[in-house]
Amino acid sequence: MQNLNRRAKQLEFATFGMGCFWGPESQFGQYSSVIHTRTGFAGGTSSEPTYRNMGDHTETVQIAFDSTLLSYEDILRIFWDSHDAFKDRYFKERQYISLLIVHSTKQLRIAEKVKNELENKYGKTIQTEIQFDVPFYPAEERHQKYFLKRFEKAMTSLLPLFNDHTSFAHSTIAARLNGFVKEHGRLDAIKNELSEWQLTQKEEALLREMLATIRW
Known part of the structure; x- marks a missing residue:
């Protein structure tokens, strides 16, 4: 993964x-x-x-x-x-x-x-x-990324990217989106930031596709 x-x-x-x-x-x-x-x-x-x-x-x-x-x-x-x-x-x-x-x-x-x-x-x-x-x-587990988990459709898009819940909970994207859903930060700022994460082309593409299709 x-x-x-x-x-x-x-x-x-x-x-x-x-x-x-x-x-x-x-x-x-x-x-x-x-x-x-x-x-x-x-x-x-x-x-x-x-x-x-x-x-x-x-x-x-x-x-x-x-x-x-x-x-x-x-x-x-x-x-x-x-x-x-x-x-x-x-x-x-x-x-x-x-x-x-x-x-x-x-x-x-x-x-x-x-x-x-x-x-x-x-x-x-x-x-x-x-x-x-x-x-x-x-x-x-239920206390990690508590606010993000209130959005079931978003979680359906996120979880398949990770091997298990621990990997999800310790991810940068989960931290950002857990902030976003409580109005800490903007979705477009998260998208713009991805190019600075030093991901592989494939990894960055996965996250961009997820952010483009995620539903709340």
Whole structure:
């Protein structure tokens, strides 16, 4: 099966929680630097959490992105600009807290820099809990690309391009369309972006044909 994902020059990961994970996965899927997205759980102590048995974990989103196109600092500024990180209490205890998982000392330094800048700007303390490279547990299949799956006709066009649901959920095109259906990005922008993905001629043609015939 073809690899239909955008190629990355410098792959990096960002993991964070900012409320229910369906929305952030859709929001961040729109950016041209993002290779793939997935929802999951992190930040707690219990092993193998699930949506129905989350324990003390938090709903999180993990994105893989090309940091030559969008920096980790850019990602953090979008993250903190997209939710109220000054709150010190959250509905359902830890499930929806503001959480940032950094994956390296470099990411930690950048996070502390941006956090300090925003606190000085607004005169408030950011309550985001920052943890260092703790495990990320992917959520169940039904929670991946949640909004895109509401469109059954579109899914009928998409799924045959992939070997299994995991390949679909980890694909760049699924991330983009999951953003598009929530009005994050435009379909013509996705089509224009394909030429930058460094796909083979056959791979690009498959995606262009699918986008030309997809029904919502």
